[in-house]
Amino acid sequence: MADILHPDLPHFVAFGEALTDLIRIGPDRWRSACGGSPWNVAVAMSALGRLSAFGGAISQDLFGAEIWQCSQDANLDMRFIQQLPRPPLLAIVHELDPPRYFFIGQDSADLHFRPEGLPAGWMRSLRWAHFGSLGLVREPLAGRLLALAQTLKSEGRLISYDPNFRALAMDSRYDDTLAQMCRLADVIKVSDEDLRGLFRVSDHRLGLAQIAAWNPGAWLLLTRGAAGATLYHGVEECSGLPPQIDVIDTVGAGDSALAGLLDSLMRNAGAPAEEHLRWALAAGAAACTAPGFAPPRHGLVAALAEDIEVTKN
Template sequence: MTHALVIGEALVDVVHAADGTVTEHPGGSPANVALGLARLGRHTELATWLGKDARGRLVSDHLTASGVHLVPGSDHAERTSTSQATLAADGSATYTFDLTSRVPEVALDDTVAVLHSGSIGATLAPGGAAVAEIAAAAREHATISYDPNARPTIMGAADSVRGHIEHLVSLADVVKVSDEDIAWLYPDDDDIDAVRRWSRSGPSVVILTRGGTGSVGVTATGVEVEVPAPRVDVVDTVGAGDSYMSGLLDALWTARLLGAKRRDALTLIDADTLRTAMERAARIAAIVVSRAGANPPTRKELENEVVG
């Protein structure tokens, strides 16, 4: 059976709502991507770094209940990492972190259809170097996907991580990046110009997400597609980008464009196929922002729910 392998942080989001209430939810960008893929029926493994503590059990129970398989060794951290998420009145979130990251040993072979990494675990030492090595090795077998999902409060200055992020982009076949990420990395550049530049550095597809205004896809062959975001009442934006990522990968999987043997076909993706994938991803993200926390839909819910 082919499967997705996701590498990166799983943690507990300590959410401070605008009304002063505080709640704790399992989170972490790569963990959210794994959750989204598993809920869509994809066999998904997550290599992460959790503690054997109450918060670690909260995260692992949450993930395994939806079908995510934790890679052995993922629970060897001294404690489970946390993020403090502060929600504004419009539902947008800002984050601060208490996080450590390591990468447990992973198996790479032709059963891995896609290897996804991103965010803090892909940049924070020492795990970031391991992620880059694994991504390079996995290209023999799998599609490589990457989401920078920048968190300046823990990643530091953009100058200190830009080169590493650009290296991970060059190793990837599919990249999703937000307009906020681009603004942080390249404050003097137009966001679509930066994405076009990335699309010429290695990836077959680069997607730029712009929150409620939609997303733009750019391919290595010069195809560009713009997709509006569905209209929806926003509860909060936690996990929206991660859910977009999992929806995009699921759609490309359905189109038989994942796996190293399909790399040439992915490079030649046409506008209609890309638009279909982006529309599906946008619909999933819209469902997530209409709910509290990172709570992506199952495949059955997606088939039955209308958004907008």
């Protein structure tokens, strides 16, 4: 029997980890929040109006239950989340300024995600797949996701990649994965801090040049926080500053900026680079307007985009 292609299968799937941030807010007080960079990107894409899914595994305990509920609330396609009888992945954020954290996740549920368990026909509906962060570091998940990215690329699907540098996890052993994913990706998002860490250099431009050499045809989004962002595509280069807003919280701003770029490319890939960057900056800013991770809503992004000036370099 032929695979059934459901008309509501997502056009975008972010693969990797969803986790729980345990954030210290006082000497003996903590709060929890759902997170994980790939999960954030999936939620942001859904908030922007895309049929979106997070492809990953979560635990069956109270932490996994909260991620499941938040994913439902975000209108993600729940067929792509696998709940398993394994421990949760936790990020212990014990200082906020500057952020200091570590991860707890030995044999945790995320590592046991199986792409073969996804809905029949999902690849045929897919337009973009996103990869990055801890999912491409921690085995055996990392090997499965790298193989999946290679398969999707060979099938003509578009790939986005955000390494999301983590100092304790991405040392020289990550170099091969970094090179392979940069060569595969159609969109690469990095911050200046990511580049200094990934390439172990003091000048982020050295890392930027290496990525451009690996994949000169990719869209390359360089974010610099309040200093704005630059978008590169072939010989095109444009830069802009975020709009003037009251910043409440920057959690998920980079993930939302990437989602903004992908949303713009899905809507009109042939639009000028300046238009794509404007939408990315507006989406990143929208995520800063509320406490915690605030997914960027289309209306707010559109309003913020009107106040952003982008210049060709």
